[in-house]
Amino acid sequence: MGRAPSTPDSRSTAASDSAGTLRAYGGEGGDTRVARRRSALIDAGLDLLGADDVGAVTVRGVCRRAGLTARYFYESFESVxxxxxxxxxxxxxxxxxxxxxxxxxxxxxxxxxxxxxxxxxxxxxxxxxxxxxxxxxxxxxxxxxxxxxxxxxxxxxxxxxxxxxxxxxxxxxxxxxxxxxxxxxxxxxxxxxxxxxxxxxxxxxxxxxxxxxxxxxxxxxxxxxxxxxxxxx
Missing domain, CATH: 1.10.357 (Tetracycline Repressor; domain 2)
Structure with a gap:
């Protein structure tokens, strides 16, 4: 899955979440967004490790699979x-x-x-x-x-x-x-x-x-x- 294009609203949402304010956006609370992105990253990791041709699992690869930026990876995890x-x-x-x-x-x-x-x-x-x-x-x-x-x-x-x-x-x-x-x-x-x-x-x-x-x-x-x-x- 490719990374979703960045828009002014999505950039402001990311900034809000990263700053720790976790404001509601589009009817979805900040904590819910963080949990959803964390779940997407875990699912992407399982996809990569479950592949027949599994290679090195990287932050870039996991983020690409999840359709998220590295910023959101480090929001939940310190490392692969x-x-x-x-x-x-x-x-x-x-x-x-x-x-x-x-x-x-x-x-x-x-x-x-x-x-x-x-x-x-x-x-x-x-x-x-x-x-x-x-x-x-x-x-x-x-x-x-x-x-x-x-x-x-x-x-x-x-x-x-x-x-x-x-x-x-x-x-x-x-x-x-x-x-x-x-x-x-x-x-x-x-x-x-x-x-x-x-x-x-x-x-x-x-x-x-x-x-x-x-x-x-x-x-x-x-x-x-x-x-x-x-x-x-």
Whole structure:
């Protein structure tokens, strides 16, 4: 999208917003305009990072995509790195709310994990740009790498909440955390491969496979415990 031509009214509006007065203009309050431009910049950033031929994301490129000037970029963000960090945090927050709500509604371990996984896949399937931001191996910026390390805690937590009681019995609490991170790594790679089209699976198949990846180790250990208890009897 090209940048909208500047008019005397638009220049005066920009000056008003930049000066911090945030006066109403055309029936729209200043805070609303700032929020709308911020949202447009985030959407533009997702577009650029979600493209197959993604290159360096720059202030100029984001502004061109959003149809805004650099002045409006710096109105909301100090740098492209900050924009990318905010984008990532907002997607993680969306997924966290959806997955944790679904997790809490499950009546069993499998139902909890199934609900959480389905919620995650629903979000990234509805907007593939978000899935690419979270999982694509083609995006290797230091900001994204750091954010992915942070978000691993969320996904590992979902596994630990449902399987820690079983895993703790067999491998101990510390090793249980390691198992959870191992499972999350596998889940991330599976979702990345699916989003990139490297595996030919439907959405339902990806959900089922993801659930199995997360719950099967705990279920196998539980069966092993049951067999040992039976043999002891």
């Amino acid at each position: 790195d900050q924009l990318v960090g905010v984008m990532y945090d907002e997607v993680i927050e969306e997924i966290a709310q959806a997955s944790l709500a679904a997790f809490s509604e499950g009546a069993s371990m499998r139902a909890k994990v199934a609900g959480a996984v389905s919620a995650i896949v629903d979000v990234i399937d509805a907007d593939r740009r978000k899935g690419r931001l979270l999982f694509s191996q083609a995006l290797l910026s230091p900001v994204i790498a750091a954010k992915r390390m942070e978000s691993t805690t969320l996904f590992a937590g979902l596994t630990l909440q449902s399987t820690s009681a079983i895993l703790d019995v067999h491998v101990g609490p510390a090793a249980a955390v390691g198992v959870a991170h191992y499972q999350v790594g596998g889940l991330s790679r599976l979702l990345a491969a699916w989003l990139e089209g490297d595996i030919d699976l439907g959405k339902a198949d990806v959900v089922d496979l993801s659930i199995a990846l997360l719950v099967s180790p705990a279920e196998m250990l539980e069966k092993s415990l049951s067999r040992r208890t039976g043999d002891a009897d």
